Amino acid sequence: MARNTPTPGQKIIYFIFIALGISILYIDINSKIFSNVKNNFQSYKITSSFVIKNISVNSLKEFIEMMSSKQKLLNENTLLRKKLDESYLKNFLITKENSFFTDHTEVVKAIKDDFVIESFHFAKLKQIDPNIFNCCDRHRIYIEILDKNKENFKEAAVFNLNGIIGQVVGNGSQNEVILLTDVKSSIPIKNSRGDFFCNAMGSGRANHISCTYNQLVWIDEHEIGDSYYSSGLGGIYPKNIKLGELSSIEIIDSSNTKLEIKLVSSPLDTNLFGVIKI
Amino acid sequence: MIISLIKKTILIILVSYLDYKISYGLSKIYVILPLTFLAYSFFLYKSDSNIGPFESFATGMFVDLLTNSYFGHNAILFCFASYLINTYSNTFKLFSYFQICIFFGASATAYVGFSQIILNLYNFSYLTLFLSGIFNTIFCIFIAILSVYFTSIPGRKI
Numbered sequence: 300m301a302r303n304t305p306t307p308g309q310k311i312i313y314f315i316f317i318a319l320g321i322s323i324l325y326i327d328i329n330s331k332i333f334s335n336v337k338n339n340f341q342s343y344k345i346t347s348s349f350v351i352k353n354i355s356v357n358s359l360k361e362f363i364e365m366m367s368s369k370q371k372l373l374n375e376n377t378l379l380r381k382k383l384d385e386s387y388l389k390n391f392l393i394t395k396e397n398s399f400f401t402d403h404t405e406v407v408k409a410i411k412d413d414f415v416i417e418s419f420h421f422a423k424l425k426q427i428d429p430n431i432f433n434c435c436d437r438h439r440i441y442i443e444i445l446d447k448n449k450e451n452f453k454e455a456a457v458f459n460l461n462g463i464i465g466q467v468v469g470n471g472s473q474n475e476v477i478l479l480t481d482v483k484s485s486i487p488i489k490n491s492r493g494d495f496f497c498n499a500m501g502s503g504r505a506n507h508i509s510c511t512y513n514q515l516v517w518i519d520e521h522e523i524g525d526s527y528y529s530s531g532l533g534g535i536y537p538k539n540i541k542l543g544e545l546s547s548i549e550i551i552d553s554s555n556t557k558l559e560i561k562l563v564s565s566p567l568d569t570n571l572f573g574v575i576k577i
Numbered sequence: 578m579i580i581s582l583i584k585k586t587i588l589i590i591l592v593s594y595l596d597y598k599i600s601y602g603l604s605k606i607y608v609i610l611p612l613t614f615l616a617y618s619f620f621l622y623k624s625d626s627n628i629g630p631f632e633s634f635a636t637g638m639f640v641d642l643l644t645n646s647y648f649g650h651n652a653i654l655f656c657f658a659s660y661l662i663n664t665y666s667n668t669f670k671l672f673s674y675f676q677i678c679i680f681f682g683a684s685a686t687a688y689v690g691f692s693q694i695i696l697n698l699y700n701f702s703y704l705t706l707f708l709s710g711i712f713n714t715i716f717c718i719f720i721a722i723l724s725v726y727f728t729s730i731p732g733r734k735i
Contacts (some may be wrong), residue, residue: 302627302666309630313660316630317653320637324649324695333648340642 384571385421387460421445422457424570425473432566436503438481440465440566441473444574455576456536461564463542466535467574478566479508479542488542488560489530494518496530499542499560506565507546511557521548527560537577585620589636592616593643607705608712609689613640615717617655618681621662622669633659650695654688674721682714689713 305313327333426441444452455467457476465484469475477484484501488510495517497510525545531538543562550556596612603610617636621628637652644651661684662669669677689709693701 302625302663304664304667305627305660310660313630313656316634316656317660320634320649320653320656322649324647324653327647327649328695337642337645341645344643 381571384460384569420447420452420574422474422572422574424566424572427566429567432478432480432505436482436501438465438478438484438501438503438505439468440476440478442467442476442572442574443473450576452574452576454535455574458540458573458575459564459566459569459571461568462562463529463536463540464564464566464572476566479562480505484508485533486536486542487530487532488527490521491526491528495521496532497558499527502559506543506562507559508543508562509557509559511551511555513554514556515554521545521558523548534577537575585636586639588616589613589640590643593640597644603712607702607708609692609705609709610713610716611685611688611692613644614651614654614658614688615681615685615713618658618662618684621659622666622677622681627663627666628659630656630659646692647695650692654691658684674725675718678717678721679714681717682710685713685717686710 422442422444424440425443432438442457451470452467452474453470456463457465457467463479463486465476465478465481467474468477479486479499479501480503481501482503486499486508487496488499489496495512497512497517499508499510502509523545527542527545529536529538529540529542541563543560545558546561547559548556549559593613596610599610599612617633617640621633633655634652637650637655638648640651640655641648669680672680686706686709690706693706
């Protein structure tokens with residue numbers, strides 16, 4: 300659609316407005332007659348932008364900050380928890396000296412020997428099936444050993460805050476661990492007096508291992524509640540670490556007796572483990 | 578009528594804010610892009626009917642108030658732009674996009690020059706004027722290219 304070009308009358312109006320504009324511009328440059336209007340408008344502009352910003356942007360910002368600080372706190376909490384677990388594991392020999400060892404001097408020896416620090420790694424639990432752990436014979440878990448190099452971890456002992464839980468049997472990005480309760484697992488144990496030694500086998504039941512011995516060869520003075528420790532004879536597990544307490548004695552026949560020991564540690568206790576290779 | 582006025586006012590405020598935000602960055606490369614002026618010129622060009630001198634004058638005064646410049650500065654230039662575009666509104670139809678872009682670029686450069694004379698006489702810079710002229714023309718060509726190649730958006734085609 301065609302637009303009409305300005306008529307001479309309209310051109311005069313344009314001229315009048317331009318002349319008016321020039322006059323206002325001249326007055327404004329040479330006097331402060333409009334300063335009040337400008338100042339009031341600027342203050343109104345600043346106030347309204349402040350109010351709008353306060354209502355919209357700042358509220359949103361505060362909300363986001365609140366959410367992020369909450370997430371930050373959660374992350375910090377997780378991190379602190381992990382550090383605490385690590386600290387417990389690092390010092391587990393010291394913190395558990397009364398219950399782990401046969402006597403107090405063992406911990407001093409362990410620290411002096413420095414065997415824990417030399418070959419110590421943290422590991423994270425990657426996979427465990429609690430149903431199989433509670434029902435079946437094959438008790439295995441998978442862990443991821445942290446900060447590991449190309450070291451071979453096969454036959455390294457795995458423990459948690461409460462004590463030994465098993466040994467590494469598989470290498471790879473995730474390491475398979477055979478638990479003490481697996482029927483194929485075996486750990487040399489001894490009693491607190493040090494006059495009885497036996498190879499305890501996994502019972503296939505959660506938190507229980509059993510040891511069968513010939514009462515004609517070994518003394519037969521066991522009581523329910525007696526503590527049993529690792530003897531360290533197999534060369535895999537460190538010696539003198541408390542494994543559990545005697546929960547039942549079963550006389551199989553005239554020459555064989557079966558002791559059942561309830562373990563103090565369970566793989567379900569924590570997600571963080573220590574791996575020692577001695 | 579009122580809705581249209583509110584729309585125009587909000588658009589002017591937005592474009593003026595954008596102009597204010599980009600001016601600092603462009604000033605580092607000696608370029609002044611009068612976005613508000615160009616937007617208003619484009620509005621005048623696109624309008625189906627003639628925009629009268631009073632409306633242009635009032636809009637210019639409002640922009641002066643918003644940008645805290647001298648009263649009359651934008652009012653005169655908006656009025657003059659309105660006069661020119663209304664006068665040549667039918668002639669523009671014979672022009673190519675490129676010629677129209679040069680026209681808008683030149684008018685934006687004139688705006689920059691006039692503004693420099695009013696606001697910054699003692700530091701008047703030909704370099705700024707020259708670079709702004711080139712930049713504004715390229716900017717107009719760029720907008721024209723956008724409107725030619727992306728016609729799917731309603732009302733974008735010039």
